[in-house]
Amino acid sequence: GQNIDQPTEMTATEGAIVQINCTYQTSGFNGLFWYQQHAGEAPTFLSYNVLDGLEEKGRFSSFLSRSKGYSYLLLKELQMKDSASYLCAAMDSNYQLIWGAGTKLIIKP
Amino acid sequence: IAGITQAPTSQILAAGRRMTLRCTQDMRHNAMYWYRQDLGLGLRLIHYSNTAGTTGKGEVPDGYSVSRANTDDFPLTLASAVPSQTSVYFCASTPDGSSYNEQFFGPGTRLTVL
Numbered sequence: 075g076q077n078i079d080q081p082t083e084m085t086a087t088e089g090a091i092v093q094i095n096c097t098y099q100t101s102g103f104n105g106l107f108w109y110q111q112h113a114g115e116a117p118t119f120l121s122y123n124v125l126d127g128l129e130e131k132g133r134f135s136s137f138l139s140r141s142k143g144y145s146y147l148l149l150k151e152l153q154m155k156d157s158a159s160y161l162c163a164a165m166d167s168n169y170q171l172i173w174g175a176g177t178k179l180i181i182k183p
Numbered sequence: 184i185a186g187i188t189q190a191p192t193s194q195i196l197a198a199g200r201r202m203t204l205r206c207t208q209d210m211r212h213n214a215m216y217w218y219r220q221d222l223g224l225g226l227r228l229i230h231y232s233n234t235a236g237t238t239g240k241g242e243v244p245d246g247y248s249v250s251r252a253n254t255d256d257f258p259l260t261l262a263s264a265v266p267s268q269t270s271v272y273f274c275a276s277t278p279d280g281s282s283y284n285e286q287f288f289g290p291g292t293r294l295t296v297l
Binding site: 078082107115116117119122161163169172173174175176 | 289
């Protein structure tokens with residue numbers, strides 16, 4: 075079957091670094107997406123990985139290991155506005171996204 | 184319009200009533216999607232359309248129908264609403280449903296079925 079696992083909730087301190095992990099199992103694989111979703115709002119795209127390794131984009135980085143079915147999103151220099159849910163989604167062989175339940179990130183001052 | 188719009192923003196509906204959720208995009212994207220989002224669950228695909236004139240079933244299609252008469256519009260119809268269809272519904276689009284493009288989301292419709 076197809077499955078995405080990520081932690082339900084994480085807490086971090088303003089200015090610190092946090093890593094949100096995601097493991098996936100899909101029928102075929104065409105890449106791994108991370109989205110950010112603030113409460114009551116729509117998801118917005120953060121990153122896409124299809125090759126192994128780290129992709130850096132400002133304060134946010136995303137890592138993929140295809141052999142391990144594993145990805146993580148790394149957020150540096152945390153700001154209060156980073157309080158949100160982070161959704162991991164794997165693209166299957168039909169180019170459809172299989173979504174995790176999301177990780178709610180709480181930032182404390 | 185810029186991006187994707189959805190209507191209504193929210194709705195309370197009596198069980199058994201028929202309801203159509205509207206979705207319009209002005210990006211000329213070929214592929215469009217309808218998801219529902221429930222607490223503790225990931226986004227689940229209801230129906231999709233890779234191009235105008237074609238539609239397909241997603242993970243949870245029962246009780247829902249869609250049409251794609253043109254590129255811009257992708258309405259979702261609940262023929263006879265039931266309380267288990269209480270959810271937040273998101274419409275999304277992407278330039279090409281057979282490629283690695285990100286999906287762009289509308290603001291969502293919060294539906295309560297009593």
